[in-house]
Amino acid sequence: MNMMSEAAVEKALDKKMNDMTYKMIGNDVSVYYGEKRALFDVNLNVRENTVTALIGPSGCGKSTFLRTLNRMNDTIEGCRVTGKITLDGDDIYDKEIDVVELRARVGMVFQKPNPFPKSIYENIAYGPRIHGLARNKADLDQIVEASLQRAGLWTEVKDRLHEGGTGLSGGQQQRLCIARAVAVSPEVILMDEPCSALDPIATAKVEELIHELRANYTIVIVTHSMQQAARVSQRTAMFHLGQLVEENDTDKMFTNPDDQRTQDYIMGRFG
Amino acid sequence: MTDVVSSPAGVIDKPARRDIGIKRRYRAERRFRAYGIAALSFGLLFLALLLWSVVSKGYTAFQQTMITVPVEFSEQIIDKDNERATDPQKLMTANYPIVARNAVAKALGVAENDTAGLRAVNQMISNGVRGQLRDMVLANPQIIGTTQTVSLLAAGDIDSAFKGQIDLSVTEQNRKISDRQVGWMNQLVEAGALGKHFNTGIFVNGNSSRPEAAGVGVALIGSFYMMLIVLVLSLPIGVAASIYLEEFAPKNRLTDLIEVNINNLAAVPSIVYGLLGLAVFINFMELPRSASLVGGLVLTLMTLPTIIIATRAALKAVPPSIRAAALGLGASKMQTIFHHVLPLAMPGILTGTIIGLAHALGETAPLLLIGMVAFVANYPTTPMDPSTALPVQIYMWANEAERAFVERTSGAIIILLLFLIVMNVGAILLRRRFERRW
Numbered sequence: 217m218n219m220m221s222e223a224a225v226e227k228a229l230d231k232k233m234n235d236m237t238y239k240m241i242g243n244d245v246s247v248y249y250g251e252k253r254a255l256f257d258v259n260l261n262v263r264e265n266t267v268t269a270l271i272g273p274s275g276c277g278k279s280t281f282l283r284t285l286n287r288m289n290d291t292i293e294g295c296r297v298t299g300k301i302t303l304d305g306d307d308i309y310d311k312e313i314d315v316v317e318l319r320a321r322v323g324m325v326f327q328k329p330n331p332f333p334k335s336i337y338e339n340i341a342y343g344p345r346i347h348g349l350a351r352n353k354a355d356l357d358q359i360v361e362a363s364l365q366r367a368g369l370w371t372e373v374k375d376r377l378h379e380g381g382t383g384l385s386g387g388q389q390q391r392l393c394i395a396r397a398v399a400v401s402p403e404v405i406l407m408d409e410p411c412s413a414l415d416p417i418a419t420a421k422v423e424e425l426i427h428e429l430r431a432n433y434t435i436v437i438v439t440h441s442m443q444q445a446a447r448v449s450q451r452t453a454m455f456h457l458g459q460l461v462e463e464n465d466t467d468k469m470f471t472n473p474d475d476q477r478t479q480d481y482i483m484g485r486f487g
Numbered sequence: 488m489t490d491v492v493s494s495p496a497g498v499i500d501k502p503a504r505r506d507i508g509i510k511r512r513y514r515a516e517r518r519f520r521a522y523g524i525a526a527l528s529f530g531l532l533f534l535a536l537l538l539w540s541v542v543s544k545g546y547t548a549f550q551q552t553m554i555t556v557p558v559e560f561s562e563q564i565i566d567k568d569n570e571r572a573t574d575p576q577k578l579m580t581a582n583y584p585i586v587a588r589n590a591v592a593k594a595l596g597v598a599e600n601d602t603a604g605l606r607a608v609n610q611m612i613s614n615g616v617r618g619q620l621r622d623m624v625l626a627n628p629q630i631i632g633t634t635q636t637v638s639l640l641a642a643g644d645i646d647s648a649f650k651g652q653i654d655l656s657v658t659e660q661n662r663k664i665s666d667r668q669v670g671w672m673n674q675l676v677e678a679g680a681l682g683k684h685f686n687t688g689i690f691v692n693g694n695s696s697r698p699e700a701a702g703v704g705v706a707l708i709g710s711f712y713m714m715l716i717v718l719v720l721s722l723p724i725g726v727a728a729s730i731y732l733e734e735f736a737p738k739n740r741l742t743d744l745i746e747v748n749i750n751n752l753a754a755v756p757s758i759v760y761g762l763l764g765l766a767v768f769i770n771f772m773e774l775p776r777s778a779s780l781v782g783g784l785v786l787t788l789m790t791l792p793t794i795i796i797a798t799r800a801a802l803k804a805v806p807p808s809i810r811a812a813a814l815g816l817g818a819s820k821m822q823t824i825f826h827h828v829l830p831l832a833m834p835g836i837l838t839g840t841i842i843g844l845a846h847a848l849g850e851t852a853p854l855l856l857i858g859m860v861a862f863v864a865n866y867p868t869t870p871m872d873p874s875t876a877l878p879v880q881i882y883m884w885a886n887e888a889e890r891a892f893v894e895r896t897s898g899a900i901i902i903l904l905l906f907l908i909v910m911n912v913g914a915i916l917l918r919r920r921f922e923r924r925w
Contacts, residue, residue, distance in 0.1 A: 291814060293738060320817035330808035332827060342826070343816040393812070400816060 225431060229265050230450070239264040239404060239434040240285060240322075245299035247280050247289065254280045257299065258460045260453055262404070267426060267435045269445035269466065272455035273481065278438045281455070282406050285436060286322035287315050303404070320347050323402035327409040329389035331381035331396070336373050339381040339392055340364065343400035359399055366432075367395035368425050387418020394425060398433075405429065407437040411444065423448050442482055446470050454478045541900050548898025551686035551699065552646040553638040554612065554675060558590040560624065562632045571628065578628065583620040587612050587639050594680060595671050607668055613640035615688075615700035638684060643698040643891035645672060649681065652890055689898055693864040694880065698891035701884070703899050705863045709779045709874030710848060710906075716783025716870065717790055717847050722840055724787075725794030732795075733802045734824055753792035760789045761853030769857060776858035777873040785857060786847040793846065797839020801832035834921040841914035845907050851878040877903045 240262040247255040255277045262268050262285075270278035280289070287308060289295045301308050308318050320343075331339050340360045343349075350356035360377070364370040369391045373384070381392055390410055397405055407426070411419040426435060426448045439445050445452050446466060453463040454475070462475040473479050562569075565581040588609045597604040616639050623637070624630060644663045647653045649672060659666050675681035692702025736742045764785035768774045774781050805828045813823040829836075854860070859879050867874040875883075881903065884896040 286815070288811070288815065291810075316817050316819050318817075319815060323817075324811075324815035326808060326811060326815070328808060330806075330812045332809065332812065333831065342813075342818075346816070346818055346822055346826075396812075396816065 237264045241302045243300040248296045250294040256458045267449040268451045269449035270438045276455040277458040278455045322404040323397035325407045335378045337377040340399045363395040363399040367391045404434045545897025545901045548894040550683040552641040552649045553684045555638045556590045556594040558637045559634045583617045587616040613699045615640045647890045706877045706880035710877045712779035712870040713783040720787040721790045729798035758852040761856030777861045779874045780870040790843040793843040798836045801835025805831045834918040837917045838914045845910045
């Protein structure tokens with residue numbers, strides 16, 4: 217690929233983003249943990265082929281919102297979600313929707329790299345296998361290779377596919393987890409502070425990867441680092457005390473935000 | 488700019504003299520370590536004492552005194568009227584002890600008309616020779632009329648005396664072996680006819696009132712059946728119950744109550760399980776008494792709480808991030824548990840199971856209540872047949888009066904301890920194997 221076409225791709229993606237094709241729409245989303253309310257009527261739309269960064273001080277509800285998008289909150293005892301979230305127009309909290317299928321379409325990468333204590337190959341192959349994405353061994357091999365290549369890990373691990381995934385470095389493990397999420401061909405990838413356990417070099421690699429993944433996936437990323445949000449995202453949403461303060465283009469957000477609280481947070485006055 | 492408040496009288500400006508008693512702290516630490524080492528040594532001392540006492544008393548049980556003499560399978564005695572072709576019972580019921588007695592008497596040069604002498608000779612050989620010679624003849628009837636060299640089982644008292652366990656310095660009236668028999672014993676030793684052989688009988692024989700013929704064979708089979716039943720029942724039930732409680736069950740009052748009760752059950756004295764088994768399995772369900780099936784069921788009830796607690800702990804120890812990873816990939820709850828959580832919990836589950844089994848293997852009290860304390864000489868072929876168990880056999884032998892049973896009791900304890908060691912080593916190896924995957 218040469219520089220021209222890459223820029224052209226970028227431009228096409230930005231155009232698609234500005235066409236306001238919403239991949240996921242959150243409408244009056246509230247989350248309760250038992251009696252405690254963690255999110256207050258959040259209206260946030262996620263645009264297709266866009267990296268949306270969720271920022272805000274600790275405990276502001278950004279991770280909670282992220283986890284409502286693939287119903288990972290279901291696994292928490294006493295957690296209740298109200299409001300409506302749609303994926304391509306379908307309500308994901310509808311009784312008809314199978315949560316297993318939803319999670320195959322909305323993948324997730326966690327804060328701490330959590331590869332299975334199995335081989336690199338098995339880590340990637342697990343998802344396609346349970347979803348029946350590969351008809352035979354050759355198919356599976358191909359998915360594994362493609363996923364690792366997409367996560368920029370192929371050249372580093374191709375000679376040790378059958379060694380343990382937990383033997384990789386932290387950054388490699390996190391890219392392995394991204395490859396694992398990619399392997400089931402999701403439409404949306406949720407990332408919950410994916411770089412918080414990584415050193416700056418590994419972080420840079422993951423950020424670069426996120427940037428590349430934008431071409432094929434819609435990405436929502438929770439981050440504590442302003443710089444990271446500014447570097448990787450096109451849209452940024454700011455949360456505070458369980459409420460959505462502001463959602464805007466990242467450039468605008470970091471130069472001239474509409475809300476004073478955003479301004480204060482970005483300037484480091486609180487949080 | 489804020490003003491720096493100067494501290495009153497400059498207390499914190501001066502370098503502080505810390506009085507934290509470094510020496511005292513080190514002394515306390517050394518003292519604590521000394522306590523630990525003392526406690527450890529105390530425990531090791533008693534372990535060594537136990538092993539020494541058991542092994543020093545019991546190792547002789549694995550040797551058995553035999554009298555090796557030429558035995559004439561006299562047709563006169565075995566089958567005088569030559570009826571063996573028509574009457575198959577003839578060879579079964581022939582008077583083999585006389586054959587053996589005559590062989591030893593001949594070797595000792597005791598006259599055939601010395602009735603008292605012959606009786607004394609008879610006391611030197613075990614009653615077990617009846618079966619021994621009968622089996623030889625039944626296996627090969629051609630040996631009737633020939634003379635074969637046979638190692639005959641010596642009587643328990645001769646065995647004890649030869650092993651030096653009977654004090655021969657006391658007067659003749661105060662011991663069970665007469666001076667004449669001692670003389671014969673020494674005569675046989677000098678001729679090289681009397682000596683110690685490896686005692687296979689203790690492993691294969693059933694119980695016997697004669698120590699030289701008694702073995703733990705029946706007990707081993709009984710214990711084996713019971714362990715099999717315990718394993719087959721308690722592992723799946725225990726693991727299924729734990730998985731349900733840990734992963735699926737809602738956390739409410741009822742499950743809390745169940746959890747508390749499982750923990751309590753683990754602490755219930757085992758004899759109570761025996762009573763339960765007696766009431767439910769024998770009186771109500773009318774299963775046979777003394778059967779290893781009932782024993783296995785009772786021990787299953789006893790082992791279940793142990794396995795459930797160990798399994799739940801092992802499941803809890805699996806990092807939640809693994810569950811999140813699998814769920815996040817779209818695995819169902821079942822897939823998450825069976826593909827990821829259970830394999831990781833396996834070492835803990837197996838260790839808990841083997842420790843539970845080892846506990847069950849050594850359990851005696853509940854088995855006494857369900858009638859497994861019976862005298863069983865024949866091998867049980869199914870778990871429904873009367874049987875006994877290793878620890879119960881030890882208990883029964885410990886109650887016997889004869890000197891030769893003392894070493895057999897210790898010998899059986901050694902066998903039981905060996906099985907326990909093997910099981911524990913197995914637990915450790917399994918653990919290592921599963922843990923060292925990466």
